[in-house]
Amino acid sequence: MKEYTAIKELPYYEELDFYKKQKRIVLQNCGLIDPEKIDDYIEKKGYQAAAKAITQMKSKEIIEEVKKSGLRGRGGGGFPTGLKWQFAKDAEGEKKYIVCNADEGDPGAFMDRSLLEGDPHKLLEGMMIAAYAIDADEGYIYVRAEYPLAIRRLKKAISQAEELGLLGENIFGTEFNFKIHIKEGAGAFVCGEETALMASIEGKRGTPTSRPPYPAQSGLWGKPTNINNVETYANIPFIIDNGAEEFNKFGTENSSGTKVFALTGKIKNTGLVEVPMGLSLRDIIYDIGGGITDDKGFKAVQTGGPSGGCIPAEQLDLKIDYDSLKEIGAMMGSGGMVVMDEDTCMVDVARFFLTFTQSESCGKCTPCRLGTKRMLEILERITEGEGKKGDIEKLEQLGKVIKEASLCGLGQTAPNPVLTTIKYFRDEYEAHINDKKCPAGQCDALKGSYVIDEDHCIGCGQCKTVCPADAITGKKQKAHTIDPEACISCGACAEVCPVNAISN
Amino acid sequence: MAGLAKSFGSGAMTNSIDEIAGNDLIFVIGSNPTENHPVIGAKMKRTVKNGTKLIVADPRRIELAEYADIVIQQKPGTDIALLNSMMNVIIEEGLEDTEFIEEHTENYEELKKIVSFYPPEKAEEITGVPADTIREAARLYASQDKSAIYYAMGITQHKSGTENVTSITSLAMLTGNVGRKSTGVNPLRGQSNVQGACDLGALANVYPGYQSVTDPDMKDKFEKAWGVEGLSDEVGLTVVEMFRAIDENKIKALYIMGENPALSDPDQGHIEAALEKVEFLVVQDIFMTETAEYADVVLPAACFAEKNGTFTNTDRRIQKVNKAVEAPGEAKADWEIICELSNKMGYEMDYNSTEEIMEEIAELTPIYGGVHYDRLDKEKIQWPCRDREDKGTQYLHKGGFIRGKGKFYPSHHIPSIEKADEEYEFIMMTGRMLYHYHTGTMTRNSQPIDEHVPDAYVEINAEDAEKMGIKNGDRVKIGSRRGEIETNAEIVETVQPGQIFMPFHFAESPANRLTMDELDPEAKIPELKVTAVKLQKT
Amino acid sequence: MKEIIIDGNSYKFDPGQTVLEVARGNDIDIPTLCYSEHLSITGACRMCLVENKENGSLETACTLPARDGLEVETDNDKIYDARKTVLDLILSDHPMTCMTCEANGDCQLQDLAYQFDIEESSYGSKKEDRFELEERNSFIVYDPDKCILCGKCVRADSELQCSDAIEFSERGFKTKVAAAFDEGLGGEDSSCVFCGLCVENCPTAALSYKPARKKGREYELRKQRTTCGYCGVGCQVELNIKGNEVIKVDSVYDDTAPNPDGEMCVKGRFAYGFIDSPDRLKYPLIKKDGEFVESSWDEALDYIADNLSRIRDEHGGREIGALSSARCTNEENYIMQKFMRAVMKTNSVEHCARL
Incomplete structure (x- = not known):
């Protein structure tokens, strides 16, 4: 029989490195309550903020509190939420709408999903308070259809809230009425853009429209509308419950509170983390994330999703908030954080992200539709070894115009990965173009032919067997050789070599 | 037009x-604008898209019905x-405009009496339209501030056309929907200058400007102006009457200018x-x-592309027709031909241009008194x-109203002459x-159009x-x-x-071989x- | 008084006006491709970018509302660079086939390429077609490769004609304008009624009139405005003539017309072929022994005059009737009734108003 040793001190989860520096406001209940039970939420002080707001506060007071909290839009724009509510409140109109943007489209980002699936009532409560504050009586949650569990739980949450009279008419015995609908998105990334999102709710083609008019004046069906994302609304109950001052204790001067990031890429601890604004990248990547996989060198981190920016190692101590990120050409975005190690080719990374934004361009405005296409063509050329002198300058010029001239946020940010990688890793571009080399060894077309180190070769013949080009010759037990003319640089030989004798 | 003139003058x-955009409610009855007046049809759709209410009443489910709040298929x-x-x-539910009725109309009691025989349930029996639909339509029409009615040949081409x-005029007067912008009773005229042909006296009973041929003052006026004596003070024959008169040997010569009665007439x-x-037929x-x-x-x-002149459109707007190309061969403008003929017959008609003719028209036709070519280039002129x-x-x-007070001319239901039978x-x-x-004549000689719709057809209900x-x-x-004709089923x-x-x-499947000239x-x-027709697969 | 500052000068404006409207009203040139005063505004092409001096951002003049104190510049290096780049991009996806193009001389894209001096796109020219030519109907040819996706056709179709026959399909670089289920105009599920407003609004030759193809280009055509000869709406139309032949019919934009936004229907737009038909009557014909024989005007009119005089004198004018025409002009109807009344002394003059 095996012997077990008792674990003397089972740590509290706050004591784990992964959690030590986190502060959970938005994700507070996630994983701790049963999201399909409204009682669980209520037990965690759920709907207390709504009750307080609706029965004890005037809408002006709520908006003031939100303003004071300094809460900024967590969807990426970072616009002050209180101010946005103020505009919608001040807009004239009998009918007003509340819209929640839950069209989380960034690859690898699942902050909203986690909340929708883990604590749906928190969102409903945030929306209720917003609706009461701006005099809306109807709300829409626009959620991507790829989140079936989230949709199911939201629906359940709505019907539970309706049953308890938390949604519907005369909420908390007041004059306040509010109902919430769910609208499933059809998978277009651009529908995360607020005007496109509202067009989609209206049943139109999901393309953005020019602002002004802003949604606060003329939004859903031409009515004054307040639109925030999931995480933004999820901050509201805390602010109302504990007051703006308590909220202000977290974060930096101009970016208060916390932010949820989705850590992914070449990092040991992946997953969602919620940290106070102002933590450094190093804190997040090394202390929380546990450092780079296989302890390789850190090269860059892409923040803000596919249209965010690549931040190099020299910025590791940057205190993360809306303004600091913007300053260095990146952005907060919805909170994606893709960590890259030393083996990553930055030109290829730029190409990868641009492939995504280009294929998700709605096609309405010229710079985004054709500009991203042409940028991508240039990047593809460079990674295929066909780069030309002047390509970098062309990318910079075109990128600048696309940013300035595009109609919506998608186009206005699409060139970011290209521009930031050029800014911080220009030498890699130059190596591709001038020397026809990929310093990270990632771009297939730029890999040289493979060579066998005769001193190490044991003549096992495995390489010869897998070579698709029949470029390898050699007798058993003797050192083999690769014909550089025939080699197609596929690397299959290097992969099977048991003694790592093949390299390029 | 007789009914409209009778009620309103x-x-x-x-x-x-231009006022369609301002309608609160559009009531289309016996008219299919998207097919027959496409630009008006499109304007109606545009208005309805912006929130205007629409009632469509037509035996067929016409395209506009797809946009309608209430569809009636009587x-x-x-x-x-x-x-x-x-x-x-409307009267039952007190939705009528009493002030308007009192101030501007006469014969209201008679109307009240006659329509009292038509509660919706009874009308349902006659029209086949559910009583509640009639009620809803009545309420919707009466409840809007600016309700306008549009109709066409679906209303007039009946034995009871005038009634x-x-x-229709009664319905408009009853609710005060006349004499204000974006309201009214609006017949949509089918041909480019059908309004103008009426205005300019191509009618057996009136001189230009609807001045009666039986009025001695008018006779006098035109005799003086035209320098002739002995103008007839007897109302002439209408189209169908002329053809009957030929039968009876009472018309010996017929001069047809730009019409094709062999196909268009019943x-x-x-x-x-x-x-x-x-005996003698001239066709120009x-x-x-x-x-x-x-x-x-x-x-x-x-x-039209080879001559100058003016057309008056359906909303009484006089607009210029300008010569763009030379006529083929020795073809001439109709007015030139008639003038030459007149000259040969000893009555001088010597005009150098159509503008000179319009000057004469303006002088003799009060409703066209201010119509001059130089104005038409830059102004919107509606008589x-x-x-x-x-x-x-x-x-x-x-x-x-032009006739002083608008008059209600109520009528009982008049059954059609023919009914479906065994x-x-x-x-x-x-x-x-x-x-x-x-x-x-024009469309079937225009290649892309005839290529697109080359054949005649008859629309048959799917069940039948x-x-x-x-x-x-x-x-x-x-x-x-x-008679009998053959065509393709649709x-x-x-x-x-x-x-x-x-x-x-379509001449090869002429529908008017079947119709009657009642x-x-x-x-x-x-x-x-x-x-009434019979239908058979060949 | 409210004023906006454009290029350093103050201009008055009406509430609701955009910067583009104020600028154009004061003869300040701002290029556009997707803008039309007859359609809603989308700000899609991005050619009309101007610089908002408040924050240095570029904004589309067509969507930017004029407001008191707003200061914009319409022409500086930054704006020029952005506009030229946008144009360069459009040209990178447009065939450079002006030589044989229907729109040569009547193409907004060509005009702008000339203005910005772009002979060939710096991204390389479009060498191969990406789409199929659509011409499965008798009226309109659609060449998606020449389409710059300004969307004016889509808006004209949905906002003016209201037939909702075309929409954008696909997205991004693959976007094209398509009819229902991409079956083409006139396809089984197409609600197109061939009013031609889409062609009228197309800034290039992506849409063109099929019957007019290869019949002549803008600078070869003579224009004559007139009133449409079909229904009673009385649309104003512009006949385009080459030699003595009507080649196509364009819209007229005039507030005094019943069709101020250039609206038309398939008949007004396409049913003009009869004018030049070889079957037109060219000479007077007299029936002799049951056969029509060509005659001179003199002979024909003498023959008519003799017969009408005879019948009038023998039987009286009341035995003569005339059908005037709802397709003839006011002047002609007047002349006809005058002739019948004054010469024939009868009131039996009618027309087909009742049919």
């Missing part, structure tokens, strides 16, 4: 195309019962016989039409326009379609077709008491069972919309 669209020839019933509801129209067999019989046209074949002399005329200072009239009857079990309606025009084993494109024979859901619809543009006794318009 003037027979033209009361309001303007049986052909039951418009009076439908309208009476709507008025019944149909007076029922009871074609009869028309052909008359054209054959008349741009093509050798079916009618021209019968002529003793055919004169080649210039078409009445009495002098140079007059900017024209966008909508009629502002502040009071032998002739279908009711046929005729009309136009988008791609062709009238007798096809299935029962009879008729499939799309099958050849079918249609017969009436007057199976549709838009006509109701027991009804068929046929466009009359006239509305007042307006002298034939009943083209209700013909």
Whole structure:
């Protein structure tokens, strides 16, 4: 029989490195309550903020509190939420709408999903308070259809809230009425853009429209509308419950509170983390994330999703908030954080992200539709070894115009990965173009032919067997050789070599 | 137009195309604007998209019905019962405009009496329209501030055409929807210058400007102006009457300018016989039409693109026609031909231009008194326009009717002449379609159009077709008491069972071989919309 | 008084006006491709970018509302660079086939390429077609490769004609304008009624009139405005003539017309072929022994005059009737009734108003 040793001190989860520096406001209940039970939420002080707001506060007071909290839009724009509510409140109109943007489209980002699936009532409560504050009586949650569990739980949450009279008419015995609908998105990334999102709710083609008019004046069906994302609304109950001052204790001067990031890429601890604004990248990547996989060198981190920016190692101590990120050409975005190690080719990374934004361009405005296409063509050329002198300058010029001239946020940010990688890793571009080399060894077309180190070769013949080009010759037990003319640089030989004798 | 003139004192669209955008409610009855007045149809759709309410009443489910708040598919020839019933509801529910009725109308008691016989349940029996639908339509029409009615030949081409129209005018007066912007009673005229032809006296009873031929003062005025004596003070014959008079040897010579009665007029067999019989026939046209074949002399005329002049459109707007190309061969403008003929017959008609003719028109026609070519290039002129200072009239009857007070002319339901029976079990309606025009003289000679819609067809309800084993494109024979034709079947859901619809543009399948020339006794318009026919697969 | 500052000068404006409207009203040139005063505004092409001096951002003049104190510049290096780049991009996806193009001389894209001096796109020219030519109907040819996706056709279709026959399909670089289920105009599920407003609004030759193809280009055509000869709406139309032949019919934009936004229907737009038909009557014909024989005007009119005089004198004018025409002009109807009344002494003059 095996012997077990008792674990003397089972740590509290706050004591784990992964959690030590986190502060959970938005994700507070996630994983701790049963999201399909409204009682669980209520037990965690759920709907207390709504009750307080609706029965004890005037809408002006709520908006003031939100303003004071300094809460900024967590969807990426970072616009002050209180101010946005103020505009919608001040807009004239009998009918007003509340819209929640839950069209989380960034690859690898699942902050909203986690909340929708883990604590749906928190969102409903945030929306209720917003609706009461701006005099809306109807709300829409626009959620991507790829989140079936989230949709199911939201629906359940709505019907539970309706049953308890938390949604519907005369909420908390007041004059306040509010109902919430769910609208499933059809998978277009651009529908995360607020005007496109509202067009989609209206049943139109999901393309953005020019602002002004802003949604606060003329939004859903031409009515004054307040639109925030999931995480933004999820901050509201805390602010109302504990007051703006308590909220202000977290974060930096101009970016208060916390932010949820989705850590992914070449990092040991992946997953969602919620940290106070102002933590450094190093804190997040090394202390929380546990450092780079296989302890390789850190090269860059892409923040803000596919249209965010690549931040190099020299910025590791940057205190993360809306303004600091913007300053260095990146952005907060919805909170994606893709960590890259030393083996990553930055030109290829730029190409990868641009492939995504280009294929998700709605096609309405010229710079985004054709500009991203042409940028991508240039990047593809460079990674295929066909780069030309002047390509970098062309990318910079075109990128600048696309940013300035595009109609919506998608186009206005699409060139970011290209521009930031050029800014911080220009030498890699130059190596591709001038020397026809990929310093990270990632771009297939730029890999040289493979060579066998005769001193190490044991003549096992495995390489010869897998070579698709029949470029390898050699007798058993003797050192083999690769014909550089025939080699197609596929690397299959290097992969099977048991003694790592093949390299390029 | 007779009904409209009778009620209001003037027979033209009361309001303007430009005002459609301002309608709160559009009531389309017996008109298919998207096919026959496409630009007006599109304007209606645009207005409805912006929130204007729409009621469509037509035996067929026309395209506009797709945009309508209320769709009414009354049986052909039951418009009076439908309208009476709507008025019944309006009075019953106190939705009428009492102030307007008192101030601006007469004969209201008579109307009240007659429409009291038409509660919706009774109207349902006659029209086939559910009583509640009639109620809803009445309420919707009466409840809007600016309700406008648009109608066309679906209303007038009946034996009861005049009464149909007076029922429409009654509905408008009852709710005070006349004499204000974006309201009114608006007949949509079918041809480019049908309004102008009426205005300029191509009518047997009036000189230009609707000045009666029986009025001695008018006779006097025109005799002086034209320098002749002995103008007839006897009302002349209308089109269908002329053809009957040929039968009776009372018309010996016929001069036809730009018309094709052999195809457009009802009871074609009869028309052909008359054209054959008349002693002397002159036809002046741009093509050798079916009618021209019968002529003793055919004169080649210039078409609209080859001459100058003016057209007056459906909203009384006088606009210039400008010469763009030379007429082929020796063809001449119609006015030049008539003038030359007149000169040969010893009566001098010496005009150097159409502008000179318009100057004479302006002098003799009060409603055209202010119409001058130099104004037409830059101004929107809608008659009445009495002098140079007059900017024209966008909508009629502002502040009071032309005839003083508007008169209610209520009528009981008048059954159509023919009914479906054992032998002739279908009711046929005729009309136009988008791609062709009238007798096809122009459209069927225009390649892309004729390529797009080359063949005649008859619309048959899908249920009927299935029962009879008729499939799309099958050849079918249609017969009436007057004749028989063959055409292709088009199976549709838009006509109701027991009804068929046929466009009359096609000489190879001439719908008017089947129709009858029974006239509305007042307006002298034939009943083209209700013909009993039998249908058979060939 | 409220004023906006454009290029350093103050201009008055009406509430609701955009910067583009104020600028154009004061003869300040701002290029556009997707803008039309007859359609809603989308700000899609991005050619009309101007610089908002408040924050240095580029904004589309067509969507930017004029407001008191707003200061914009319409022409500086930054704006020029952005506009030229946008144009360069459009040209990178447009065939450079002006030589044989229907729109040569009547193409907004060509005009702008000339203005910005772009002979060939710096991204390389479009060498191969990406789409199929659509011409399965008798009226309109659609060449998606020449389409710059300004969307004016889509808006004209949905906002003016209201037939909702075309929409954008696909997205991004693959976007094209398509009819229902991409079956083409006139396809089985197409609600197109061939009013031609889409062609009228197309800034290039992506849409063109099929019957007019290869018949002549803008600078070869003579224009004559007139009133349409079909229904009673009385649309104003512009006949385009080459030699003595009507080649196509364009819209007229005039507030005094019943169709101020250039609206038309398939008949007004396409049913003009009859004018030049070889079957037109060219000479007077007199029926002799059952056959029509060509005659001179003198002979024909003498023959008519003799017969009408005879019948009038023998039987009286009341035995003569005339049908005037709802398709003839006011002047002609007047002349006809005058002739019948004054010369024939009868009131039996009618027309087909009742049919």
